[in-house]
Amino acid sequence: xxxxxxxxxxxxxxxxxxxxxxxxxxxxxxxxxxxxxxxxxxxxxxxxxxxxxxxxxxxxxxxxxxxxxxxxxxxxxxxxxxxxxxxxxxxxxxxxxxxxxxxxxxxxxxxxxxxxxxxxxxxxxxxxxxxxxxxxxxxxxxxxxxxxxxxxxxxxxxxxxxxxxxxxxxxxxxxxxxxxxxxxxxxxxxxxxxxxxxxxxxxxxxxxxxxxxxxxxxxxxx
Amino acid sequence: xxxxxxxxxxxxxxxxxxxxxxxxxxxxxxxxxxxxxxxxxxxxxxxxxxxxxxxxxxxxxxxxxxxxxxxxxxxxxxxxxxxxxxxxxxxxxxxxxxxxxxxxxxxxxxxxxxxxxxxxxxxxxxxxxxxxxxxxxxxxxxxxxxxxxxxxxxxxxxxxxxxxxxxxxxxxxxxxxxxxxxxxxxxxxxxxxxxxxxxxxxxxxxxxxxxxxxxxxxxxxxxxxxxxxxxxxxxxxxxxxxxxxxxxxxxxxxxxxxxxx
Amino acid sequence: xxxxxxxxxxxxxxxxxxxxxxxxxxxxxxxxxxxxxxxxxxxxxxxxxxxxxxxxxxxxxxxxxxxxxxxxxxxxxxxxxxxxxxxxxxxxxxxxxxxxxxxxxxxxxxxxxxxxxxxxxxxxxxxxxxxxxxxxxxxxxxxxxxxxxxxxxxxxxxxxxxxxxxxxxxxxxxxxxxxxxxxxxxxxxxxxxxxxxxxxxxxxxxxxxxxxxxxxxxxxxxxx
Numbered sequence: 116x117x118x119x120x121x122x123x124x125x126x127x128x129x130x131x132x133x134x135x136x137x138x139x140x141x142x143x144x145x146x147x148x149x150x151x152x153x154x155x156x157x158x159x160x161x162x163x164x165x166x167x168x169x170x171x172x173x174x175x176x177x178x179x180x181x182x183x184x185x186x187x188x189x190x191x192x193x194x195x196x197x198x199x200x201x202x203x204x205x206x207x208x209x210x211x212x213x214x215x216x217x218x219x220x221x222x223x224x225x226x227x228x229x230x231x232x233x234x235x236x237x238x239x240x241x242x243x244x245x246x247x248x249x250x251x252x253x254x255x256x257x258x259x260x261x262x263x264x265x266x267x268x269x270x271x272x273x274x275x276x277x278x279x280x281x282x283x284x285x286x287x288x289x290x291x292x293x294x295x296x297x298x299x300x301x302x303x304x305x306x307x308x309x310x311x312x313x314x315x316x317x318x319x320x321x322x323x324x325x326x327x328x329x330x331x332x333x334x335x336x337x
Numbered sequence: 338x339x340x341x342x343x344x345x346x347x348x349x350x351x352x353x354x355x356x357x358x359x360x361x362x363x364x365x366x367x368x369x370x371x372x373x374x375x376x377x378x379x380x381x382x383x384x385x386x387x388x389x390x391x392x393x394x395x396x397x398x399x400x401x402x403x404x405x406x407x408x409x410x411x412x413x414x415x416x417x418x419x420x421x422x423x424x425x426x427x428x429x430x431x432x433x434x435x436x437x438x439x440x441x442x443x444x445x446x447x448x449x450x451x452x453x454x455x456x457x458x459x460x461x462x463x464x465x466x467x468x469x470x471x472x473x474x475x476x477x478x479x480x481x482x483x484x485x486x487x488x489x490x491x492x493x494x495x496x497x498x499x500x501x502x503x504x505x506x507x508x509x510x511x512x513x514x515x516x517x518x519x520x521x522x523x524x525x526x527x528x529x530x531x532x533x534x535x536x537x538x539x540x541x542x543x544x545x546x547x548x549x550x551x552x553x554x555x556x557x558x559x560x561x562x563x564x565x566x567x568x569x570x571x572x573x574x575x576x577x578x579x580x581x582x583x584x585x586x587x588x589x590x591x592x593x594x595x596x597x598x
Numbered sequence: 599x600x601x602x603x604x605x606x607x608x609x610x611x612x613x614x615x616x617x618x619x620x621x622x623x624x625x626x627x628x629x630x631x632x633x634x635x636x637x638x639x640x641x642x643x644x645x646x647x648x649x650x651x652x653x654x655x656x657x658x659x660x661x662x663x664x665x666x667x668x669x670x671x672x673x674x675x676x677x678x679x680x681x682x683x684x685x686x687x688x689x690x691x692x693x694x695x696x697x698x699x700x701x702x703x704x705x706x707x708x709x710x711x712x713x714x715x716x717x718x719x720x721x722x723x724x725x726x727x728x729x730x731x732x733x734x735x736x737x738x739x740x741x742x743x744x745x746x747x748x749x750x751x752x753x754x755x756x757x758x759x760x761x762x763x764x765x766x767x768x769x770x771x772x773x774x775x776x777x778x779x780x781x782x783x784x785x786x787x788x789x790x791x792x793x794x795x796x797x798x799x800x801x802x803x804x805x806x807x808x809x810x811x812x813x814x815x816x817x818x819x820x821x822x
Binding site: 275 | 602665666667668669670673674677678680756760761762763764766767774777781789790791792793794795796797799800803804807808811
């Protein structure tokens with residue numbers, strides 16, 4: 116196995132840093148929109164809002180049963196042909212939000228549905244209104260149940276950003292591929308690629324398992 | 338056949354019917370509850386006891402008849418439903434405390450958010466009530482740190498703190514370990530001596546006999562008996578009630594010859 | 599009305615080529631699935647077991663595979679093996695190896711989760727009836743674990759099919775690549791074909807994954 120050439124690594128480091136920064140920026144932007152879409156879908160489904168609920172269900176099925184790469188190709192290369200202009204950045208964020216929205220919706224919905232009906236009933240029987248029951252009784256409990264799947268989704272979506280290189284966004288993946296093609300320093304390029312993804316993903320993963328353990332052991336569940 | 342000199346009617350149930358699909362749970366049922374009266378509802382499982390309480394608290398819509406509280410109709414979609422619900426406190430079988438709130442916050446949530454009472458005043462009352470049920474030192478605890486009996490006493494305090502005109506108890510001891518049943522029933526007995534209006538669904542026959550002004554025997558969605566406890570437990574009028582009471586008696590087996598096995 | 603690719607799609611053998619491309623992708627994922635499921639079950643049982651050394655090694659394997667984007671794994675498998683071992687394997691074989699390693703890791707975690715989710719008293723009451731360890735596993739634990747496991751592993755299959763779309767990036771000629779080629783070839787006559795063709799690929803993937811998702815959900819409901 117080839118030994119790493121540290122000079123090459125030092126030389127490439129700034130390029131990877133820039134790429135990592137882009138990966139994080141696009142990832143965070145996409146995730147924020149995914150959270151918004153997810154919240155809307157979860158609320159619409161929880162309250163069984165007619166029409167909107169069916170639309171949300173169709174969206175979730177489409178989003179969950181198609182790969183992000185194919186979604187991006189369609190948005191980036193297909194949509195401009197019917198007069199919808201896109202640029203790579205917007206397209207990447209939109210694609211990630213389209214994919215992530217359905218995953219976030221499931222995370223939030225599972226939290227809401229995990230709260231037993233008796234909690235709603237006892238709040239109502241105390242005279243709380245529907246809105247107050249939601250705000251003071253259901254949401255605080257649902258939120259903490261949704262934390263582990265939420266973190267898992269964040270990691271999943273950050274990983275999915277690696278697909279962005281397909282639409283020429285200069286993220287980590289693109290940078291690695293580009294450098295390999297140019298100079299054939301394959302080992303160093305792949306090493307840096309792995310290290311940078313670990314730097315981004317490992318802290319979140321550790322935070323996630325810490326939170327999950329805390330919620331499980333100190334959970335207020337009776 | 339009521340024994341007490343009766344005050345005015347607080348709750349009036351008139352010819353209500355409750356159906357789940359094709360399944361009729363309550364059928365043309367009528368009942369009046371007077372101020373200060375303690376009514377115990379007994380009957381076999383599935384007879385509609387719990388459904389009756391849930392209808393009174395408008396947790397279930399009814400398909401016919403009406404339920405009046407202080408002369409006002411109770412309906413799940415009614416405009417003043419939250420005001421009416423405040424007048425009726427309900428305690429459930431399962432420990433239904435809010436697990437994310439401390440004992441004290443469980444109790445003052447509704448007084449503060451619904452009745453807009455001041456924090457200090459609501460908490461002071463909550464602590465007084467907690468002291469009365471022997472749980473003042475648990476005010477800062479979370480529900481998961483309490484035993485079943487303690488949780489149920491907190492649930493009763495939570496209902497009381499809203500100053501309800503009437504209390505509904507839905508098999509509040511059914512999920513408890515035997516040694517905790519007593520501590521909860523004692524609290525309810527104390528409430529009876531204070532002249533509270535209560536509608537109690539229970540399987541504790543001794544307790545029913547001790548606390549009830551009237552016993553209602555419900556079977557097949559209908560009231561079959563509506564008598565003082567002395568009569569119900571010694572000389573029930575219907576065959577169904579007799580069979581029901583028999584289930585609580587045990588024949589002695591000790592002297593039987595050992596079964597061959 | 600501008601041509602959005604329908605005529606291109608219907609021209610000559612284009613649709614057949616597209617389906618052929620889809621088959622290339624599906625073949626990779628199905629081979630990987632076929633190897634991953636049994637391997638994953640084996641590793642999962644080991645991970646739920648008592649041997650600490652084995653558990654630690656598997657844990658590192660699992661965590662590394664799970665935290666890396668599948669695209670990175672694919673690059674490691676394709677470019678990395680050439681570099682490290684001097685192997686020159688085809689992109690398709692590299693993809694099969696990588697997806698098998700990934701699928702095995704995910705499957706083993708599902709199996710481990712299903713086994714440890716069986717409550718303690720199930721083991722105890724089985725042993726109280728006089729069943730030995732092996733019998734307890736075969737008659738009591740595994741049948742219950744299987745019910746939880748089957749819907750989840752069917753879901754894993756759809757995830758693996760979706761992930762196979764990435765093989766485009768290491769040069770496998772699969773459905774997206776075929777679509778690209780068709781679009782290129784018809785650039786002059788129908789410049790807007792990208793819309794119709796990529797939409798078709800989108801729909802094809804959906805049609806491949808959706809029935810499997812529905813089956814998983816049906817079983818999950820039925821067996822809950």
